[in-house]
Amino acid sequence: MDNYIGVKLVGAVPEKRMAGMFSQVDGYRVIYEDGYESWSPKSVFERAYLKVTPNPDLKSGCSISQDMVDGFIKEIHTTTMGEKTTVVRAVLRNGFEIVESSACVDPKNYSEDMGREICLRKIKDKIWGFLGFLLQAAIGGVKG
Numbered sequence: 001m002d003n004y005i006g007v008k009l010v011g012a013v014p015e016k017r018m019a020g021m022f023s024q025v026d027g028y029r030v031i032y033e034d035g036y037e038s039w040s041p042k043s044v045f046e047r048a049y050l051k052v053t054p055n056p057d058l059k060s061g062c063s064i065s066q067d068m069v070d071g072f073i074k075e076i077h078t079t080t081m082g083e084k085t086t087v088v089r090a091v092l093r094n095g096f097e098i099v100e101s102s103a104c105v106d107p108k109n110y111s112e113d114m115g116r117e118i119c120l121r122k123i124k125d126k127i128w129g130f131l132g133f134l135l136q137a138a139i140g141g142v143k144g
Contacts, residue, residue: 008141010049072092076116085101090120102115
């Protein structure tokens with residue numbers, strides 16, 4: 001059997017389904033571009049899909065937002081190396097890691113907080129690009 005990776009833009013509505021005679025399971029009714037509908041358990045759906053921010057000013061109606069970028073960072077680790085270099089490692093929600101560094105010229109001017117801020121700006125710029133790539137693939141497919 002061959003393995004495949006895919007990304008698609010779907011509509012989804014939170015919905016409960018019966019899991020027996022007296023219990024319900026949280027999940028989502030999923031609506032695909034061609035109108036096909038399916039149902040997915042909440043944990044499976046939320047592991048596979050990232051909610052896209054509605055944007056009424058765009059023809060596609062959706063875009064990457066600052067909240068999506070900020071929320072994609074799971075952990076941040078900051079380290080000072082030497083006397084004037086800050087290194088930041090961000091662990092993303094999907095387990096991917098981004099490492100950035102910042103350094104000043106004179107150790108007397110060093111601030112780990114400022115270095116962290118600079119590194120986080122660089123990291124978030126990369127996340128914007130990654131999420132933009134995912135959204136483009138979701139809208140247009142992987143082959144356009």
